[in-house]
Amino acid sequence: MRLEVLRKLPKADLHCHLDGSIRTATILDLAREQGYSLPVDTVEELRPYVRVPKSCRSLKEFLECFDIFYPLLKNAPALERITYELLRDAAAENIRYIEVRFAPILQKDDGFPIPEVIEAVLRGIERGEQDFNIKARVIICLFRGTTLEDSMETVRYSSKYIKEGVCGIDVAGDESAYPLKDFLKPIDYALEEGLFVTVHAGEAGGPENVKQAVEAGAHRIGHGVALIKDPKLTEMIAKKQIPLEICITSNVQTQAVREYSEHPFLDLIEKGVVVTLNTDDRGISGIDLTYEYAKAVELGMGPATMKKVVYDGFKSAFASDEIINELIEAERENIEGLFNE
Numbered sequence: 001m002r003l004e005v006l007r008k009l010p011k012a013d014l015h016c017h018l019d020g021s022i023r024t025a026t027i028l029d030l031a032r033e034q035g036y037s038l039p040v041d042t043v044e045e046l047r048p049y050v051r052v053p054k055s056c057r058s059l060k061e062f063l064e065c066f067d068i069f070y071p072l073l074k075n076a077p078a079l080e081r082i083t084y085e086l087l088r089d090a091a092a093e094n095i096r097y098i099e100v101r102f103a104p105i106l107q108k109d110d111g112f113p114i115p116e117v118i119e120a121v122l123r124g125i126e127r128g129e130q131d132f133n134i135k136a137r138v139i140i141c142l143f144r145g146t147t148l149e150d151s152m153e154t155v156r157y158s159s160k161y162i163k164e165g166v167c168g169i170d171v172a173g174d175e176s177a178y179p180l181k182d183f184l185k186p187i188d189y190a191l192e193e194g195l196f197v198t199v200h201a202g203e204a205g206g207p208e209n210v211k212q213a214v215e216a217g218a219h220r221i222g223h224g225v226a227l228i229k230d231p232k233l234t235e236m237i238a239k240k241q242i243p244l245e246i247c248i249t250s251n252v253q254t255q256a257v258r259e260y261s262e263h264p265f266l267d268l269i270e271k272g273v274v275v276t277l278n279t280d281d282r283g284i285s286g287i288d289l290t291y292e293y294a295k296a297v298e299l300g301m302g303p304a305t306m307k308k309v310v311y312d313g314f315k316s317a318f319a320s321d322e323i324i325n326e327l328i329e330a331e332r333e334n335i336e337g338l339f340n341e
């Protein structure tokens, strides 16, 4: 399929970090507005600091990109703006449903408490939905390395904003350094409150982390590429139809997978695992979802498989069956039409 057709294809993005999706030009604007000094003052000069080259093969290099602009995101107007811009960028490539995630614990500050962090993002979502052809929901990330109290508080606030658009929680951060057992209580709490749960697992860690996430009650797995190393577990995840949120380029850039050609997503699909394609950090990675679909095609994904992946993106949304059906029915004709071209 040509790039142009992949761009037109109605898509869902279920694994998308708000901070990692920031536009380079916006970082410059925010710095000017906030009187914050950056080492450079043009978009071209700033790009190498905040965007890894497509050839990046280093987790360290990847994570360093966040450092320079992070202090700029600890206020409401900045968060509202980058959320709105993300929806604009996503809608422009025909992403019709997006779940935007962020960790309020990293964004909050003295005088900028968690509820205000969440509300700022929700305002960006509301405006974006009004102005662009896209539906959006919010996933709140708990963060590995923070305290149990932090996580419980974050879940408590998340549950207060379900009606406003918070659909679930995630556990993000370094899975190789912080075990999931510290998050079982907050996950239970989230499930009781009716929130969906996803966990970053099997990205920097092994398949056992995927198993723990599923046992903890996760409805989806963030990345989960390590799953392929454990055939029995792969069979179990396939049987349970627990979707994986696959982000191909990010996996290669952070070295969760050594090379594009070694990415296991097609193997996993062949083994019956539900795979969705997502961006992860479109700003840092310098990609969009169209590019990720093109990569998947380049790696051997045929049209029938792609069609399934597209529908599985919508079907795996953290939403009621009714909303999922609505989303799919609204796009079915477009999707089918593009495959028949």
Ligand SMILES: [Zn+2]
Binding pocket: 015, 017, 200, 222, 280
């Ligand atoms: Zn992620």
